[in-house]
Each structure stands twice: as structure tokens, then as C-alpha cells.
Amino acid sequence: xxxxxxxxxxxxxxxxxxxxxxxxxxxxxxxxxxxxxxxxxxxxxxxxxxxxxxxxxxxxxxxxxxxxxxxxxxxxxxxxxxxxxxxxxxxxxxxxxxxxxxxxxxxxxxxxxxxxxxxxxxxxxxxxxxxxxxxxxxxxxxxxxxxxxxxxxxxxxxxxxxxxxxxxxxxxxxxxxxxxxxxxxxxxxxxxxxxxxxxxxxxxxxxxxxxxxxxxxxxxxxxxxxxxxxxxxxxxxxxxxxxxxxxxxxxxxxxxxxxxxxxxxxxxxxxxxxxxxxxxxxx
Numbered sequence: 001x002x003x004x005x006x007x008x009x010x011x012x013x014x015x016x017x018x019x020x021x022x023x024x025x026x027x028x029x030x031x032x033x034x035x036x037x038x039x040x041x042x043x044x045x046x047x048x049x050x051x052x053x054x055x056x057x058x059x060x061x062x063x064x065x066x067x068x069x070x071x072x073x074x075x076x077x078x079x080x081x082x083x084x085x086x087x088x089x090x091x092x093x094x095x096x097x098x099x100x101x102x103x104x105x106x107x108x109x110x111x112x113x114x115x116x117x118x119x120x121x122x123x124x125x126x127x128x129x130x131x132x133x134x135x136x137x138x139x140x141x142x143x144x145x146x147x148x149x150x151x152x153x154x155x156x157x158x159x160x161x162x163x164x165x166x167x168x169x170x171x172x173x174x175x176x177x178x179x180x181x182x183x184x185x186x187x188x189x190x191x192x193x194x195x196x197x198x199x200x201x202x203x204x205x206x207x208x209x210x211x212x213x214x215x216x217x218x219x220x221x222x223x224x225x226x227x228x229x230x231x232x233x234x235x236x237x238x239x240x241x242x243x244x245x246x247x248x249x250x251x252x253x254x255x256x257x258x259x260x261x262x263x264x265x266x267x268x269x270x271x272x273x274x275x276x277x278x279x280x281x282x283x
Contacts, residue, residue, distance in 0.1 A: 046068055078192050125200075216247075
């Protein structure tokens with residue numbers, strides 16, 4: 001059990017609990033359905049329209065005259081959003097929940113291999129509409145999920161650590177390339193899944209994103225052939241129990257952060273030092 005002073009480092013890094021320890025510039029919110037907060041959902045739908053319709057042309061703008069991208073799956077989805085500290089929406093994702101007689105989004109557009117045995121539908125959900133606002137994809141090569149080109153190329157779970165700035169006076173610290181917005185939204189979906197008996201996540205995504213998630217501890221297994229669904233994507237499934245084991249082995253700090261477990265100052269220092277040493281070796 002952590003001692004009384006074990007919380008000192010967490011207090012310093014989070015400014016007394018006012019900020020997230022890994023993503024201090026953002027906050028994250030979950031809506032259990034689109035009806036839970038109409039104004040908040042409208043902001044989410046507006047951002048989806050900006051990215052999916054106006055920017056990427058995945059969907060026809062004419063089909064959404066109000067400038068809000070929505071569909072029938074929204075009523076049975078958990079909607080997660082990321083905000084800046086002043087409340088501006090910068091990212092969103094939804095987790096479409098399984099229902100006995102209802103299809104998942106991927107099932108209308110993507111085939112699965114004949115040998116694939118589907119888990120019980122009530123234990124499944126689909127990760128869908130994962131996007132980050134264009135203003136927060138600032139470097140050439142950043143993907144729609146806000147992951148930098150460098151992190152896409154070789155980032156992994158071991159590279160994710162809190163910033164040491166509050167602890168160590170440094171002349172210059174490299175801009176963090178870890179996908180803080182995406183990680184924060186994944187954490188909200190993961191916590192909801194644990195609380196509601198969801199063990200499996202489907203996702204129709206690009207192979208590059210699947211490889212990145214695998215390096216971060218979320219092992220998505222392909223269950224169908226590649227198809228054109230807002231670009232070339234493959235249908236995957238992830239077992240969250242296996243993901244937990246992989247994440248705990250790769251990065252104990254990140255595992256505790258995902259599960260909202262107490263984080264001791266020893267674990268923080270160890271994680272930060274390991275991160276710094278790893279990046280010094282790359283210079």
C-alpha cells in the first residue's frame with residue numbers, strides 16, 4: 001500500500017488533481033447515449049461532419065443539411081469526447097454496443113472469414129468514428145486519430161510516460177509524440193467496457209492503425225478481408241482480457257492509468273527515467 005507521501009508526485013504532476021497525469025492539457029467525457037446530453041452530442045456530430053464530410057469526403061455533405069453527421073447507431077452507443085482545458089472539443093469516438101437483434105456498423109459493409117466464430121454479441125462492442133480535430137493534427141503525416149508520423153512509425157507502449165517538466169528543470173523538452181487524445185478516449189471506452197461486461201471490441205480500420213495499437217498493447221486480430229469502407233480497411237477484433245495482460249507487461253504505469261489505479265511516486269519516477277533513457281539512446 002502506498003505511504004502518505006507517495007501521492008506527492010501525483011499531486012505535483014496533476015496540479016492537485018485538476019489535470020490528468022498523462023494528458024494534462026485535455027479532459028475526457030462519456031455520454032451513455034446521444035440522448036444523455038443533446039448539446040454535447042450536437043458538438044460531437046458537428047465535429048464528425050467537419051472531418052467525415054467536409055474534410056475527407058467519406059460522406060456526402062448533402063445528406064446532412066444541418067451540418068451534423070449522425071446515424072441510427074448513435075442511439076445505442078457510448079459517445080466519448082476529448083476537450084481542451086477551456087472546453088473546446090478536439091476529438092471523439094463512439095463505442096457501438098451489442099444488441100441481440102441489431103447489427104454492428106461493420107456488418108453492413110465488411111465481410112468476415114467463414115471460419116470466424118463470433119463471441120456472444122452482448123459481450124461485444126464496435127469502436128467507431130475515431131477522429132481528432134484537424135487543428136490538433138498539426139504535423140504532416142498525422143493521421144485522423146491525431147497520432148504523429150513518428151509515433152506511427154515506431155511508437156510503442158514503453159514510450160508513453162508523463163512529462164517530467166514539473167520535476168526536472170530542463171532547457172528544452174521535445175514535443176510529446178504519444179497520442180494523448182486517442183489514449184484518453186480509449187481509456188474511457190475501456191473503463192465503460194469493464195463496468196458493463198464488454199470483453200471484445202470490433203473495429204474496421206487501416207492496417208497501419210492496427211499495427212500501432214498492437215505495439216501499444218491492444219492486439220486486434222483480423223477477422224475478415226480488406227474492403228473499401230471509408231478507404232481500405234480490415235475488420236479486427238480485440239480481446240480486452242488479453243490486452244490487459246499485454247499492457248501490464250509492456251508499461252505498468254500505462255496499465256494503472258487505464259484502470260484508474262493508485263500510482264505511486266516510485267512507479268512514476270521509474271517510468272519517467274526509463275522514457276528519458278530510451279530517448280537519449282535515440283539521439
